[in-house]
Amino acid sequence: MNRQIPHRRYNPLTGQWVLVSPHRARRPWSGQKEKSPGENLSAYDPGCYLCPGNTRNSGAVNDQYTTTFVFDNDFPALLPPSDETDHQSRDQRFFIAEEVPGICRVVCFSPKHNLSLAEMTTEEIVPVINTWAEQIAELGAKSFIQYVQVFENKGAVMGCSQPHPHSQIWATGHVPDEPAKETEQQQQYLNTHNTCLLCDYLIQEQAETERIVLQNDSFTVVVPFWAVWPFETLLLPNEHVSSMPGLNKTQRNDLADIIRRLTIKYDNLFETSFPYSMGFHGTPYDDKSHPEWHFHAHFYPPLLRSATVKKFMVGFEMLGMPQRDITAETAAEMLRTLPDIHYKQKEVVKKKNRSW
Numbered sequence: 001m002n003r004q005i006p007h008r009r010y011n012p013l014t015g016q017w018v019l020v021s022p023h024r025a026r027r028p029w030s031g032q033k034e035k036s037p038g039e040n041l042s043a044y045d046p047g048c049y050l051c052p053g054n055t056r057n058s059g060a061v062n063d064q065y066t067t068t069f070v071f072d073n074d075f076p077a078l079l080p081p082s083d084e085t086d087h088q089s090r091d092q093r094f095f096i097a098e099e100v101p102g103i104c105r106v107v108c109f110s111p112k113h114n115l116s117l118a119e120m121t122t123e124e125i126v127p128v129i130n131t132w133a134e135q136i137a138e139l140g141a142k143s144f145i146q147y148v149q150v151f152e153n154k155g156a157v158m159g160c161s162q163p164h165p166h167s168q169i170w171a172t173g174h175v176p177d178e179p180a181k182e183t184e185q186q187q188q189y190l191n192t193h194n195t196c197l198l199c200d201y202l203i204q205e206q207a208e209t210e211r212i213v214l215q216n217d218s219f220t221v222v223v224p225f226w227a228v229w230p231f232e233t234l235l236l237p238n239e240h241v242s243s244m245p246g247l248n249k250t251q252r253n254d255l256a257d258i259i260r261r262l263t264i265k266y267d268n269l270f271e272t273s274f275p276y277s278m279g280f281h282g283t284p285y286d287d288k289s290h291p292e293w294h295f296h297a298h299f300y301p302p303l304l305r306s307a308t309v310k311k312f313m314v315g316f317e318m319l320g321m322p323q324r325d326i327t328a329e330t331a332a333e334m335l336r337t338l339p340d341i342h343y344k345q346k347e348v349v350k351k352k353n354r355s356w
């Protein structure tokens with residue numbers, strides 16, 4: 001099939017389709033431009049709610065933390081289970097609602113206000129991974145929790161409200177829609193083929209190579225064949241492992257390495273602190289066994305052409321189906337060929353060389 005003509009691609013993880021229209025990338029842009037994110041943050045900001053020793057909006061005071069720091073979200077979207085039960089009778093066809101118990105936490109990556117994952121060392125990212133894994137195991141073990149979603153909103157354009165590098169954890173009493181769809185699809189695949197969907201997909205991607213962005217001994221990053229966002233990536237463990245707490249020490253080190261190199265490539269793409277929403281998907285904690293689950297991370301960055309022009313999910317995307325302009329193969333090549341050294345680091349090296 002000619003990939004330069006409009007076509008649709010199937011996402012076997014969710015069962016949904018994406019419309020690919022490669023020729024549209026050439027259209028002129030007179031629409032909205034985002035502000036470039038401020039690049040010059042200091043290592044400590046006395047006005048930041050997340051910096052060590054500072055007082056949060058709730059009045060709570062942060063520890064003088066030196067690595068990662070976890071706290072209960074002061075404005076949680078979910079609350080632990082209550083004793084109150086709603087006995088009102090309702091029309092069960094149209095007014096279906098149920099209480100959702102849950103716990104929301106915030107994980108600061110490091111005490112430094114200006115240190116995003118892309119600028120942290122592998123050794124600095126490992127404690128973040130260990131903290132995520134501990135939190136997933138601890139929250140997943142609670143009787144009223146069925147799923148633990150770890151995610152990072154990075155950049156104001158993605159709705160991030162605090163510039164201090166951090167992620168969020170929402171643990172819920174039900175399995176949310178995205179991991180629920182992925183559970184269903186992976187189960188169906190296992191039932192039909194007696195193998196794992198993502199293990200098999202990875203073998204195909206490794207054979208074709210054109211959508212691979214990065215690899216190390218334990219992980220592979222691809223722009224998935226069915227990517228929706230322009231520079232969307234899927235990060236997959238090379239071995240079948242169902243959740244982050246199941247990663248061994250070497251795999252955690254390799255996860256830190258690949259996250260660092262991927263986020264550097266993202267920053268290098270438009271020489272900006274690259275915005276995205278990212279998150280990890282792993283096995284649910286619903287007391288069922290999940291041999292089908294292959295742990296992974298999704299990165300969904302909104303930028304399309306430059307640091308200031310983003311992809312809008314409007315019109316046909318809202319009313320019809322998702323659509324993308326450049327192909328997954330073009331996006332993968334653009335990311336793959338970018339250097340693994342952060343552009344700010346290159347500036348430092350350039351300046352040093354000039355003074356020699």
Ligand code: H2U
Pocket residue numbers: 049055056057058072073074075076106152153159160161162168
């Ligand atoms: P985002 O940047 O992804 O919005 O996450 C920041 C979270 O930090 C947000 O959920 C919480 C917000 O509720 N927060 C506190 O819990 N306390 C504060 O003092 C500031 C922000």
Ligand code: ZN
Pocket residue numbers: 044045048049050051052112113164
């Ligand atoms: Zn801060």
